[in-house]
Amino acid sequence: MISRSSLCAAIIFFMLITAAACSRVEKPAVGGKGPLSLQVAEGLASPNYHKPADIWMAAHMDQLNSGRMKQQECLGCHSEPDNFCNKCHLYIGAKKIIVQKAVL
Numbered sequence: 001m002i003s004r005s006s007l008c009a010a011i012i013f014f015m016l017i018t019a020a021a022c023s024r025v026e027k028p029a030v031g032g033k034g035p036l037s038l039q040v041a042e043g044l045a046s047p048n049y050h051k052p053a054d055i056w057m058a059a060h061m062d063q064l065n066s067g068r069m070k071q072q073e074c075l076g077c078h079s080e081p082d083n084f085c086n087k088c089h090l091y092i093g094a095k096k097i098i099v100q101k102a103v104l
């Protein structure tokens, strides 16, 4: 006969395993593999205004929305927004970055 306490322990153990598995969400990040990996050209140095990275993550929208920087300046390095900006933006529900085609 399985004791009541060992049955309880088994149930709690199972719940912990399930919770651990569910909380392991992959987020968009530079490097690594998979559909959420942010692609940056190899050997490309990031500009000084990207540092520290967490501040830049929180501030890049202000730089662009205020007009202090232009999206065009980003695209020199992040030339394919679908492989970079939009992987994060679509994940979090921010607006899609669309490359303006040059007007000839």
Ligand code: HEC
Binding pocket: 028, 029, 030, 038, 040, 044, 045, 046, 047, 050, 053, 056, 057, 060, 063, 064, 069, 070, 071, 073, 074, 075, 076, 077, 078
């Ligand atoms: C000179 C090249 C260059 C330019 C210009 C540039 N970036 Fe970057 N950026 C990089 C590199 C390289 C990385 C890779 C991570 C690192 O080294 O900081 C990066 C990382 C980032 C990240 C961080 C992603 C993460 O999770 O760490 C964001 C957001 C970003 N860039 C947005 C922008 C925006 C917005 C602009 C324009 C205002 C811009 N970048 C202009 C080279 C550039």
Ligand code: HEC
Binding pocket: 028, 029, 038, 057, 060, 061, 064, 065, 071, 074, 075, 078, 081, 084, 085, 086, 088, 089, 092, 093, 094, 095, 097
């Ligand atoms: C790792 C995540 C991440 C990456 C990569 C990233 N962004 Fe963002 N971006 C954000 C977050 C978070 C916000 C804030 C969204 C909000 O406030 O609703 C944002 C907001 C913005 C906004 C303001 C949008 C608005 O509706 O006001 C612009 C413009 C922007 N990002 C440009 C870029 C560009 C250009 C790139 C690529 C060069 C880029 N971002 C890459 C996370 C990212």
